Amino acid sequence: MPLASVKKLAKRSAAGFDREARVSIALSFIIGALVGLVVVAFILLTGRLAARMYPANSSAWRRVLTPVIGAAVSGWLLYRFFPDARGSGIPQTKFAIFINDGYISLRTAMGKFLCCSISLASGIALGREGPSVQIGAAIASDLGRRFGLSKTNLRALLPMGCSAALAAAFNTPIAAVLFSLEEIMGDLHAPVLGSVVISSATSWMVLHLILGDQALFHVPAYHLVNPLEFLLYAVLGIAGGLVSVVFVKLLLWLRLLFRKLPRSTVWIQPAIGGLTVGLLALYLPEVMGVGYDYVERVLGGDLALRTVLMLIVLKIIATTTCYSSGNAGGIFGPSLFIGAMIGAALGSVAHYLFPAITAGPGAYALVGMGAAFAGIVRTPLTSVIMIFELTRDYTIIVPVMIANLISFAISYRLQRQPIYEALAHQEGVSLPTLRDIGEGRPTVNDIVRPIGDTDEPAALAAMLDAGVHLWPVVKNGQLVFLAGAGGAAPGLAELVYPDSSLSSALEKMGAGKVDALPVMSRAVSGKVLGVVTMPDVLAAFGVPEVHPV
Amino acid sequence: MIPFATQKLVIGIAATMAGIYSADQFLAHLEKRELDAQARHEYETGERLLRDGRDSESSLTQAIAAFRRAGSLNRDDTSFDLALADALTRGHQPQRAVDALARILDKDSNDGPANLLMARAMDAQQDYPGANSYYHRAIYGTWLPNQESQKMSVRIELVHWLAKRGDQKGLLSELILLEPLAAGNPSAAAVARDLPSLYRQAGSTNRAIDAYHTWLRQNPADADAYAGLGETELQSGDFRAARQALDRASELKPDDTTLKQNAGVARTAVELAPTPRWLSSSEKLARSSRILDLAITTASGCPGEQPADSPLFENAQKLLTEKKPEITNEAAERRLDLAETIWNTKSGTCASPPQQSEILSALMRKLAQ
Numbered sequence: 050m051p052l053a054s055v056k057k058l059a060k061r062s063a064a065g066f067d068r069e070a071r072v073s074i075a076l077s078f079i080i081g082a083l084v085g086l087v088v089v090a091f092i093l094l095t096g097r098l099a100a101r102m103y104p105a106n107s108s109a110w111r112r113v114l115t116p117v118i119g120a121a122v123s124g125w126l127l128y129r130f131f132p133d134a135r136g137s138g139i140p141q142t143k144f145a146i147f148i149n150d151g152y153i154s155l156r157t158a159m160g161k162f163l164c165c166s167i168s169l170a171s172g173i174a175l176g177r178e179g180p181s182v183q184i185g186a187a188i189a190s191d192l193g194r195r196f197g198l199s200k201t202n203l204r205a206l207l208p209m210g211c212s213a214a215l216a217a218a219f220n221t222p223i224a225a226v227l228f229s230l231e232e233i234m235g236d237l238h239a240p241v242l243g244s245v246v247i248s249s250a251t252s253w254m255v256l257h258l259i260l261g262d263q264a265l266f267h268v269p270a271y272h273l274v275n276p277l278e279f280l281l282y283a284v285l286g287i288a289g290g291l292v293s294v295v296f297v298k299l300l301l302w303l304r305l306l307f308r309k310l311p312r313s314t315v316w317i318q319p320a321i322g323g324l325t326v327g328l329l330a331l332y333l334p335e336v337m338g339v340g341y342d343y344v345e346r347v348l349g350g351d352l353a354l355r356t357v358l359m360l361i362v363l364k365i366i367a368t369t370t371c372y373s374s375g376n377a378g379g380i381f382g383p384s385l386f387i388g389a390m391i392g393a394a395l396g397s398v399a400h401y402l403f404p405a406i407t408a409g410p411g412a413y414a415l416v417g418m419g420a421a422f423a424g425i426v427r428t429p430l431t432s433v434i435m436i437f438e439l440t441r442d443y444t445i446i447v448p449v450m451i452a453n454l455i456s457f458a459i460s461y462r463l464q465r466q467p468i469y470e471a472l473a474h475q476e477g478v479s480l481p482t483l484r485d486i487g488e489g490r491p492t493v494n495d496i497v498r499p500i501g502d503t504d505e506p507a508a509l510a511a512m513l514d515a516g517v518h519l520w521p522v523v524k525n526g527q528l529v530f531l532a533g534a535g536g537a538a539p540g541l542a543e544l545v546y547p548d549s550s551l552s553s554a555l556e557k558m559g560a561g562k563v564d565a566l567p568v569m570s571r572a573v574s575g576k577v578l579g580v581v582t583m584p585d586v587l588a589a590f591g592v593p594e595v596h597p598v
Numbered sequence: 599m600i601p602f603a604t605q606k607l608v609i610g611i612a613a614t615m616a617g618i619y620s621a622d623q624f625l626a627h628l629e630k631r632e633l634d635a636q637a638r639h640e641y642e643t644g645e646r647l648l649r650d651g652r653d654s655e656s657s658l659t660q661a662i663a664a665f666r667r668a669g670s671l672n673r674d675d676t677s678f679d680l681a682l683a684d685a686l687t688r689g690h691q692p693q694r695a696v697d698a699l700a701r702i703l704d705k706d707s708n709d710g711p712a713n714l715l716m717a718r719a720m721d722a723q724q725d726y727p728g729a730n731s732y733y734h735r736a737i738y739g740t741w742l743p744n745q746e747s748q749k750m751s752v753r754i755e756l757v758h759w760l761a762k763r764g765d766q767k768g769l770l771s772e773l774i775l776l777e778p779l780a781a782g783n784p785s786a787a788a789v790a791r792d793l794p795s796l797y798r799q800a801g802s803t804n805r806a807i808d809a810y811h812t813w814l815r816q817n818p819a820d821a822d823a824y825a826g827l828g829e830t831e832l833q834s835g836d837f838r839a840a841r842q843a844l845d846r847a848s849e850l851k852p853d854d855t856t857l858k859q860n861a862g863v864a865r866t867a868v869e870l871a872p873t874p875r876w877l878s879s880s881e882k883l884a885r886s887s888r889i890l891d892l893a894i895t896t897a898s899g900c901p902g903e904q905p906a907d908s909p910l911f912e913n914a915q916k917l918l919t920e921k922k923p924e925i926t927n928e929a930a931e932r933r934l935d936l937a938e939t940i941w942n943t944k945s946g947t948c949a950s951p952p953q954q955s956e957i958l959s960a961l962m963r964k965l966a967q
């Protein structure tokens with residue numbers, strides 16, 4: 050090719066890149082505004098519909114039937130039209146970013162909006178924030194595609210949609226940015242930080258334009274009465290951590306149970322969640338819906354201890370059943386609810402026993418919210434900032450930090466796999482962890498040797514050809530065993546994914562004392578995409594091949 | 599070339615945003631209207647509960663819950679939070695009231711009604727300096743145009759609060775400020791009537807007397823005011839004026855025995871007063887001897903406090919029983935000194951005849967002057 054043509058092509062390519070960067074920045078504003086508008090509509094619609102479908106002091110039959118019918122209708126819609134709109138939306142968003150090249154269909158967003166509006170308005174005990182995140186990400190994805198962005202830039206748009214959605218749903222712009230980086234991207238130093246901040250701020254401005262400047266919860270001004278209270282907040286952190294583990298384990302166990310039911314029942318399974326909520330609501334109506342009204346009441350110290358204790362148990366049952374039965378809705382709101390109740394219960398007892406050295410139960414409810422959120426969602430930094438932004442009360446921030454850290458540590462110790470990762474695993478998807486991600490650095494995908502079905506002789510031949518001591522035997526795309534490694538099936542330590550960084554691959558080779566690793570698909574459990582070898586990794590790092598003398 | 603935004607796409611996005619914005623505005627308007635109506639209903643329920651329940655515990659609890667619901671439904675209207683704070687204070691939960699009010703005052707520290715309620719909550723918490731401070735902030739705070747008269751009510755409430763607390767200095771300074779403001783203010787008619795007695799509580803008898811005279815010029819048939827004036831004059835040592843006022847009060851309320859007794863005290867005080875300049879030495883000696891005698895009689899009603907054979911009583915008895923007492927001012931002074939000493943040794947709890955005690959008390963105050 051003549052030099053002039055190469056230069057022209059390079060110039061055009063650079064211009065295209067610049068144009069994409071400019072469009073991405075412009076889109077961060079548009080995504081912020083559009084997602085903000087959609088999420089505000091979502092909040093208002095679910096709120097108004099809920100007030101009509103199960104008003105306060107409604108009759109018993111209404112409390113039972115409304116969630117059952119709502120869940121059945123949304124369950125059928127999910128089964129028939131919007132299968133990707135099930136659940137909270139966070140794992141699905143991460144799946145889209147890391148595995149699906151940033152693709153979420155607009156149909157999914159519309160399905161999520163419709164089904165969540167129906168289920169949340171009918172009193173299903175799930176939250177609206179997770180779904181908002183998926184809706185936001187789907188809008189960002191759709192806009193990016195319509196503007197013809199490349200896959201890399203499309204993927205970078207999704208965190209913008211997430212932060213915009215969360216900023217509008219919770220009225221917490223800073224926590225939204227942190228959540229997008231900490232949980233969705235798994236990297237607080239992600240290069241999309243600037244755009245994520247812009248979209249979050251834009252969405253927040255839209256929210257203020259329409260709904261005014263109000264924190265999600267109004268709480269009395271709390272303060273630390275006595276330094277000894279730190280001990281009580283530490284106890285609250287322990288309680289929050291333990292309850293978080295119970296919540297997560299119960300949810301995962303129930304989800305497995307529901308997954309074992311025949312596929313033909315999938316459309317009606319959400320109704321079981323609805324029936325559970327309805328029956329529990331016969332006893333305690335507060336268990337229905339997101340329950341932020343009651344969180345506000347408990348923050349004001351306005352619920353009796355017995356009610357609060359009952360609500361902890363009933364809300365855990367209601368939320369885990371609703372989620373695992375396949376209803377559309379998130380667990381952010383319920384985790385805040387459960388945390389507030391734990392805190393209020395502990396605070397009531399502490400204030401009764403030591404009135405002189407303790408603040409009111411409301412202060413503990415506030416700290417409990419953060420502790421449960423940190424334990425269940427496993428984003429300690431986000432939870433601290435979120436509690437601060439939800440309440441705009443700075444004085445309680447140190448107790449929140451202490452309780453969150455303890456809750457996070459207990460939850461991590463007793464349930465290693467975070468909830469979203471575990472849920473994705475149940476679906477046969479391996480979401481990347483922070484350690485795996487090689488954003489901006491060379492990844493396994495750059496040097497993978499693709500392979501198809503390989504029998505044992507072919508594997509041994511390929512092994513010798515590549516100069517390594519291990520090769521996967523693959524049948525129907527699935528890993529059968531590793532030839533040359535004693536025939537054992539590989540553990541998690543001996544697997545890498547296309548988006549894993551080369552350094553993480555190298556570490557895994559060192560840990561497994563092997564010189565080759567199978568590259569697995571994140572989207573399809575057990576599917577082998579190729580092999581990565583030690584010589585290829587070293588070559589990618591610029592280490593010259595060493596031949597024995 | 600990458601198919602970047604076409605004009606059609608941009609217009610489509612703008613139209614979508616405009617459409618959703620309109621839907622949002624409609625929904626937000628609908629929500630606000632519904633929540634406002636609900637909040638108003640809850641507020642009225644709370645008010646009715648307070649009105650009908652007369653501060654009974656159950657109605658207060660229900661009213662607090664209703665106000666709280668109203669406040670959480672409509673956060674822009676501070677009147678719900680104010681009603682909640684008021685109910686919490688009345689329901690013996692002042693700390694919660696303080697917390698609720700702190701939130702309002704964080705937004706507007708000059709909010710008059712919030713400062714007033716904060717003062718009441720702090721009073722209930724026995725934080726008196728805090729309450730005093732918030733009363734003053736309420737007086738100088740901002741009120742709605744139709745609530746301007748409330749400032750006068752707050753001043754009056756503060757004055758009564760200071761009187762109840764026995765803070766004479768604070769009370770006097772507030773009364774001095776209040777008096778000119780209350781003059782000619784129809785909403786402060788009750789203050790003009792209470793002003794003299796409040797001045798008395800503040801320890802300013804002269805201002806109290808002036809205030810009584812002012813009031814009586816406009817209300818010459820007010821027996822209670824004459825009675826108050828008489829008692830104040832008695833306190834100030836102007837026994838003649840006291841007698842006149844109390845006699846006038848007795849005329850206006852002939853069936854009031856207490857007034858008659860007080861008039862008797864004033865009359866006796868006039869008869870025994872040893873200080874008029876026109877008194878001859880013999881008359882002065884006679885009066886001082888009667889005062890000393892009265893002191894001994896009063897003190898002997900307190901057995902165990904001063905034995906009757908104590909040197910003090912022996913000296914007093916000796917002076918009274920002198921056959922030919924020296925008729926000089928110095929002799930009268932000695933008797934009065936002794937009477938004063940005996941009076942001062944008597945404890946306040948001693949049960950002596952009230953009338954004698956009142957007479958001596960008035961005389962001793964006069965002598966102390």
